[in-house]
Amino acid sequence: MGVKKAFAAKFIAAPGKALELAKLDPRDDSAFEDKEKAKVQLLADAEAIDRLQDRLFAEGKRALLVVLQGIDCSGKDGTVRAVFNCCGPLGVAVKSFKVPSEEERAHDYLWRVHHGCPPRGIIGIFNRSHYEDVLVVKVEKFAAPEAIERRYEEINQFEKLISNAGTKILKFMLHISKEEQAVRLQERVDDAAKHWKFKPSDLETRAKWDQYQAAYEVAVTRCSTDVAPWHVIPSDRNWARNAAVARIVRETLEEMNPQYPKPDGWDPRTVKVA
Numbered sequence: 001m002g003v004k005k006a007f008a009a010k011f012i013a014a015p016g017k018a019l020e021l022a023k024l025d026p027r028d029d030s031a032f033e034d035k036e037k038a039k040v041q042l043l044a045d046a047e048a049i050d051r052l053q054d055r056l057f058a059e060g061k062r063a064l065l066v067v068l069q070g071i072d073c074s075g076k077d078g079t080v081r082a083v084f085n086c087c088g089p090l091g092v093a094v095k096s097f098k099v100p101s102e103e104e105r106a107h108d109y110l111w112r113v114h115h116g117c118p119p120r121g122i123i124g125i126f127n128r129s130h131y132e133d134v135l136v137v138k139v140e141k142f143a144a145p146e147a148i149e150r151r152y153e154e155i156n157q158f159e160k161l162i163s164n165a166g167t168k169i170l171k172f173m174l175h176i177s178k179e180e181q182a183v184r185l186q187e188r189v190d191d192a193a194k195h196w197k198f199k200p201s202d203l204e205t206r207a208k209w210d211q212y213q214a215a216y217e218v219a220v221t222r223c224s225t226d227v228a229p230w231h232v233i234p235s236d237r238n239w240a241r242n243a244a245v246a247r248i249v250r251e252t253l254e255e256m257n258p259q260y261p262k263p264d265g266w267d268p269r270t271v272k273v274a
Ligand code: AMP
Pocket: 072, 097, 098, 099, 100, 128, 132, 133, 136, 137, 142
């Protein structure tokens, strides 16, 4: 394993190995020397992601799909903002997955997801994803257990399909503690500017904390693959979360190494604009 891969390796859920979230400290910031250095690194990485995204767009041959999952208040929106802050809107597409619409429910669960996947040249960001179909759907019993049981392998096959077609997939589970969620939910109650983010039903979901943690463990364990690895990101500290995701996205794009295309049918040495 090269130096570059060493950073992501700290967070990857090893394919085939059972994930135990209780053993992973959501406050762990040992990947960084200190907060100030991590913030400087984040800014440099966000700028590098912008430059690489320009090359990916110009190349037009491959896509990157960044999947963000995590319970309420885990920081999915904040991560999008911090990591892709420098990117122009041209080449980045954010897709949020909410409760399925009537039309979406009339199709298989991957229909809306496949439709939302980034085309070649684009960085696609999923704010929630098809994993809701083995998380909330499992805990709330919105589908039959046998159907849910089949989904893990269906998801692996689906991700293999889009990977074979040229999309690099990175999946991030933002791991926060129950205590930190309480603090953040309370902020949403206390701050009028955050009321729109709060629903009373968020408290019912919170009451099922252990069931959600267990569902995440199964999803990550069964769907962390070589083509679409899960990364579990300690997320009680926003700065450590942002810096970790940015560094992994940057390294992945560097590894993809997109190239500006050569001039097609003309020679820059012979063209002079009068
Ligand atoms: P938020 O991300 O806070 O805007 O909330 C979106 C809500 O949609 C969350 O409560 C998700 O659990 C829910 N959701 C997303 N996908 C699905 C799905 N496939 N089935 C049921 N609920 C979903």
